[in-house]
Amino acid sequence: MSAKIISGKELANKLRLELKEKVNKFILKTQIQPHLVVVLVGNNPSSLSYVSGKQKGCEQVNIKSSLIQLSEETTQEELILLVRQLNSDKTVHGILVQLPLPKHINELDIINTINVDKDVDGFSPINVGKLSLNEDSLLPCTAEGIIRLIKETKVNISGSHAVVIGRSNIVGKPVSQLLLRENATVTVCHSKTKDIKAFSRNADILVVAIGKPKFVTVDMIKPGSVVIDVGTTRLDNGKFYGDVDYEKAVDVAGFITPVPGGVGPMTITILLENTFKACVTQYNKAK
Ligand code: GUN
Numbered sequence: 001m002s003a004k005i006i007s008g009k010e011l012a013n014k015l016r017l018e019l020k021e022k023v024n025k026f027i028l029k030t031q032i033q034p035h036l037v038v039v040l041v042g043n044n045p046s047s048l049s050y051v052s053g054k055q056k057g058c059e060q061v062n063i064k065s066s067l068i069q070l071s072e073e074t075t076q077e078e079l080i081l082l083v084r085q086l087n088s089d090k091t092v093h094g095i096l097v098q099l100p101l102p103k104h105i106n107e108l109d110i111i112n113t114i115n116v117d118k119d120v121d122g123f124s125p126i127n128v129g130k131l132s133l134n135e136d137s138l139l140p141c142t143a144e145g146i147i148r149l150i151k152e153t154k155v156n157i158s159g160s161h162a163v164v165i166g167r168s169n170i171v172g173k174p175v176s177q178l179l180l181r182e183n184a185t186v187t188v189c190h191s192k193t194k195d196i197k198a199f200s201r202n203a204d205i206l207v208v209a210i211g212k213p214k215f216v217t218v219d220m221i222k223p224g225s226v227v228i229d230v231g232t233t234r235l236d237n238g239k240f241y242g243d244v245d246y247e248k249a250v251d252v253a254g255f256i257t258p259v260p261g262g263v264g265p266m267t268i269t270i271l272l273e274n275t276f277k278a279c280v281t282q283y284n285k286a287k
Contacts, residue, residue: 097111
């Protein structure tokens with residue numbers, strides 16, 4: 001093994017301790033406790049597990065969390081009505097509607113309904129636009145978590161060649177934007193890219209977010225590079241697997257994130273930071 005392991009768990013714990021102090025100071029000053037509401041429609045097992053991680057995270061940093069669990073049959077109109085109620089509730093600072101939603105609900109219509117200042121996922125068109133314009137905004141949690149992990153390595157992002165495999169709205173697109181903001185030269189590969197290896201093997205920084213276990217084999221990795229694995233697929237043996245063939249990649253990469261314990265804890269940590277930031281912004285606007 002030659003790669004240094006980038007522990008998302010360790011960094012997340014450190015950041016959560018720092019955040020807890022800030023939250024407690026804010027509560028002392030204002031008597032307001034930041035409050036995140038998570039809305040879950042249906043019983044998707046992965047979503048249930050993500051949501052419980054988010055609630056535990058809130059407890060750690062003294063942020064209040066509420067879970068609103070709705071049946072699979074909830075209509076789009078009912079969900080929009082709920083989001084509107086949460087938008088106008090001054091005791092709610094962050095709203096997260098867990099994705100994916102059942103097929104009969106249009107995700108963009110729901111995301112569009114969430115008040116921009118409460119959009120702690122950073123998925124609303126205004127926050128996405130601000131991200132691309134380099135304006136201050138609530139940043140998508142996984143993407144920002146990845147940037148923090150890369151910064152932990154002290155490897156220069158500026159001037160590096162960063163390759164992102166995956167172009168989802170949740171990870172691939174926003175992380176590409178953030179890498180560009182950090183002055184990387186960014187290549188985005190996806191399912192229609194003809195020869196992904198031709199790009200990935202030249203990547204100083206490789207981010208993989210496609211949800212295909214062990215898709216990135218060791219021959220696709222540039223020796224000494226930073227490899228960030230966003231995939232978490234649970235296979236029949238009950239274990240989680242990343243998108244990178246970790247056992248072999250660890251001999252070639254310079255730095256690599258493990259699965260689990262890499263990107264996952266950072267996503268939740270940034271969500272907690274976003275909820276606090278949203279709360280402070282709303283407090284300052286109301287003053
Ligand atoms: N489903 C998978 N990842 C996410 C996320 O970051 N936010 C939301 N709302 N749903 C998700």
